[in-house]
Amino acid sequence: MAMLGQRRQQRPATRKRLESPGAKRDDEGSVVIERLAHDGRGVAHNLEGKILFIEQALPGEEVEVAVHTQHGRYDEGHVRRILKASDERVTPGCAHFGRCGGCDLQHLAIEGQRRHKQQVLREHLARHDITLPDSLSLEAEAWGYRRRARLGVRVGSDDRIHMGYRIRGQDRLFNIEQCPILDPRLEALLQPLRALLETLEVPRRVGHIELVAGDDHVMITLRQLRRVPGDLARWQQFAREQDLLLSLLCGEGEKPVAERLDDKPDIWPHYRALPGDDALSIQVQSGDFLQANAGVNHQLVAQVLDWAEVHQDMPVVDLFAGVGNFSLTLAAAGAQVIAYEGRESMVQRLRDNAESAGVSARIEARCTDLASAPPGLETASLVVLDPPRAGAQGICQALAESGPSRVLYVSCEPATLARDVHLLVSGGYRLVRAAVADMFPQTAHLESLVLLERQPK
Numbered sequence: 001m002a003m004l005g006q007r008r009q010q011r012p013a014t015r016k017r018l019e020s021p022g023a024k025r026d027d028e029g030s031v032v033i034e035r036l037a038h039d040g041r042g043v044a045h046n047l048e049g050k051i052l053f054i055e056q057a058l059p060g061e062e063v064e065v066a067v068h069t070q071h072g073r074y075d076e077g078h079v080r081r082i083l084k085a086s087d088e089r090v091t092p093g094c095a096h097f098g099r100c101g102g103c104d105l106q107h108l109a110i111e112g113q114r115r116h117k118q119q120v121l122r123e124h125l126a127r128h129d130i131t132l133p134d135s136l137s138l139e140a141e142a143w144g145y146r147r148r149a150r151l152g153v154r155v156g157s158d159d160r161i162h163m164g165y166r167i168r169g170q171d172r173l174f175n176i177e178q179c180p181i182l183d184p185r186l187e188a189l190l191q192p193l194r195a196l197l198e199t200l201e202v203p204r205r206v207g208h209i210e211l212v213a214g215d216d217h218v219m220i221t222l223r224q225l226r227r228v229p230g231d232l233a234r235w236q237q238f239a240r241e242q243d244l245l246l247s248l249l250c251g252e253g254e255k256p257v258a259e260r261l262d263d264k265p266d267i268w269p270h271y272r273a274l275p276g277d278d279a280l281s282i283q284v285q286s287g288d289f290l291q292a293n294a295g296v297n298h299q300l301v302a303q304v305l306d307w308a309e310v311h312q313d314m315p316v317v318d319l320f321a322g323v324g325n326f327s328l329t330l331a332a333a334g335a336q337v338i339a340y341e342g343r344e345s346m347v348q349r350l351r352d353n354a355e356s357a358g359v360s361a362r363i364e365a366r367c368t369d370l371a372s373a374p375p376g377l378e379t380a381s382l383v384v385l386d387p388p389r390a391g392a393q394g395i396c397q398a399l400a401e402s403g404p405s406r407v408l409y410v411s412c413e414p415a416t417l418a419r420d421v422h423l424l425v426s427g428g429y430r431l432v433r434a435a436v437a438d439m440f441p442q443t444a445h446l447e448s449l450v451l452l453e454r455q456p457k
């Protein structure tokens, strides 16, 4: 989930990159785009019937194509010239579009993006013979929404500093000067951060910078292998000037040591799970999972609450619970929640968040590796699960064998969602409700949620 949208897999074994990628290939001529692939590229066929995947081409458009990579069964290319444009084509909102490794769909009007995401979910389910019921679309701002980002930092052999996102399919960073999908408070930091990096003694020590915008505070977290005391003083000065919370994650390996570098070590960013509900204020610390889009997350949490139909003391299991995004709201509505999460630090945060929200008596938080199902799922009235992109095959297998009457599945990867829903349906569940959450506008990435009910035997 940390990435911006779903990246295409590279298949080096069979592909052949053309020597001059920008060169015009007359043999392709013009093609008409038939549809959008799931990753947002236009799909067409050339005169020999070979499939073309074409960046930034829209259905119905007639375009001249430059092929840049050939494979056995398909070619990849980009648009050289648009001969007939789609009515839904719009001017991309960012100068870096198509190059920075982030957005894929800025050239398509937002309504078309959202329709495409519904279609992607429909097609993934159809591959498993499952029909998508009438599906809701959870939407908020199309720009300026992203409240967390990771900026890579590299120093080139020419000593130039690169700060930005990783270029698609490569190990190089694209220098970003702007990123209009970022929360404006984060975008405003890009130039000052770059200026600061230029002044550091040893900028090579900075691996990446994480930015998090809570409803209240903005925090930056530096990831470094070793400390550079003189540079840390510069960062501290920067944090004071910009009114930021500042953390350092230092050391090699999976478990770097975290420390706060500012003079407010007890203050962390918070967000509201539901708009205007200050009682359910959720704290996040460096490295915690945070849904990327505040506005869509409000709708996501509200939708989960609506479908959950909580009654007093209803037993609910929340799997992959993070720091309590769903657990807290469900508990506040009267549910008795058992929340499972794999990272001990986040389990502790969930407990603290439950305490602050006054619902700790209604939430039991357990640290568990959910590679397989925890015991007792069948005793709940509802299981909510929100796994990472790999999905939750083992858990869905267990639910299919003996799960509760209702399962509410939130997913950031439609392919694994469809696979897991198929398991549940094979085990006697029926897909009754669905929604696509446009968590990442301008990218092809989609979040979705579905509700399944067990059919009476």
Ligand SMILES: C[S@@+](CC[C@H](N)C(=O)[O-])C[C@H]1O[C@@H](n2cnc3c(N)ncnc32)[C@H](O)[C@@H]1O
Residues within 6 Å of the ligand: 001, 289, 290, 291, 320, 321, 322, 323, 324, 325, 326, 340, 341, 342, 343, 346, 368, 369, 370, 371, 386, 387, 388, 412
């Ligand atoms: C997509 S996030 C959802 C978090 C939360 N539901 C939310 O809305 O903020 C997935 C969560 O699953 C946790 N996770 C990933 N793999 C896990 C595993 N094998 N066992 C337990 N938790 C895991 C991650 O730490 C993360 O908090």
